[in-house]
Amino acid sequence: MPHTYKIKECFYTLQGEGAQAGRAAVFLRFTGCNLWSGREEDRHSAVCKFCDTDFVGTDGTNGGRYTLVQCVELATALWPGGGRPYIVCTGGEPLLQLDVPLIEALQAAGFEVAVETNGTLPVPAQIDWVCVSPKADAQLAVSGGDELKLVYPQSEPTARPERFESLAFTHFFLQPKDEVGQNHLPATVAYCLQHPRWRVSLQTHKIMGIE
Numbered sequence: 001m002p003h004t005y006k007i008k009e010c011f012y013t014l015q016g017e018g019a020q021a022g023r024a025a026v027f028l029r030f031t032g033c034n035l036w037s038g039r040e041e042d043r044h045s046a047v048c049k050f051c052d053t054d055f056v057g058t059d060g061t062n063g064g065r066y067t068l069v070q071c072v073e074l075a076t077a078l079w080p081g082g083g084r085p086y087i088v089c090t091g092g093e094p095l096l097q098l099d100v101p102l103i104e105a106l107q108a109a110g111f112e113v114a115v116e117t118n119g120t121l122p123v124p125a126q127i128d129w130v131c132v133s134p135k136a137d138a139q140l141a142v143s144g145g146d147e148l149k150l151v152y153p154q155s156e157p158t159a160r161p162e163r164f165e166s167l168a169f170t171h172f173f174l175q176p177k178d179e180v181g182q183n184h185l186p187a188t189v190a191y192c193l194q195h196p197r198w199r200v201s202l203q204t205h206k207i208m209g210i211e
């Protein structure tokens with residue numbers, strides 16, 4: 001049996017968040033996370049409690065267990081042609097599975113490879129775009145990258161934005177926490193007005209009604 005990757009879903013959409021917002025991308029969502037089981041009954045006791053994503057199993061659009069070659073074929077089939085092929089590896093926590101052979105195979109097929117990670121695991125240097133989203137109650141193991149995208153607010157003082165400012169990131173974003181019955185946008189706007197090195201990241205795919 002060849003090695004397979006567990007993929008929750010894979011689809012073509014626009015990156016909704018951060019500095020690449022609005023850019024066409026294939027999303028490759030890996031199954032599983034190290035900060036939450038993904039089961040609602042475990043949410044209250046999870047390290048990361050605000051997750052907006054179903055990353056359990058392989059039952060999403062184009063989900064399944066894929067070999068490296070099959071992952072590249074799937075991503076390639078979803079790209080419409082033209083532009084610079086872009087793939088965002090997310091999850092769950094993609095770095096539990098995404099490895100250098102798969103990164104390099106995607107690049108050999110023409111993709112620029114981005115990752116969305118919680119920052120608790122080492123990031124392979126081969127990745128072209130690194131977005132780290134630290135979690136208040138998890139040890140941060142990454143000290144730099146292209147963008148740091150902090151969901152706001154989280155518990156003080158561990159996830160206060162000031163704590164991350166000296167890290168080696170090109171962009172610093174605060175993304176309002178999407179939480180039922182709460183509107184965290186005003187506080188996010190206020191923080192960025194008071195601290196100009198931070199920019200607001202909206203989850204624009206939710207506004208646009210796309211995946």
Ligand SMILES: C[S@@+](CC[C@H](N)C(=O)[O-])C[C@H]1O[C@@H](n2cnc3c(N)ncnc32)[C@H](O)[C@@H]1O
Binds near residue numbers: 092
């Ligand atoms: C579902 S996570 C998957 C990647 C990785 N596990 C991580 O946490 O970065 C993708 C992005 O969505 C963000 N996110 C998750 N739940 C959110 C919520 N309720 N509101 C705003 N952003 C959220 C994460 O912080 C991360 O930047």
Ligand SMILES: Nc1nc2[nH]cc(C(=O)O)c2c(=O)[nH]1
Binds near residue numbers: 013014015027091210
């Ligand atoms: N359109 C779109 N943009 C995204 N940016 C990060 C996402 C994620 O779940 O990692 C995401 C997502 O789920 N959809």
Ligand code: SF4
Binds near residue numbers: 033
């Ligand atoms: S670390 Fe990411 S995927 Fe895991 S529970 Fe938190 S937001 Fe969701």
Ligand SMILES: [Mg+2]
Binds near residue numbers: 052053
């Ligand atoms: Mg998402």
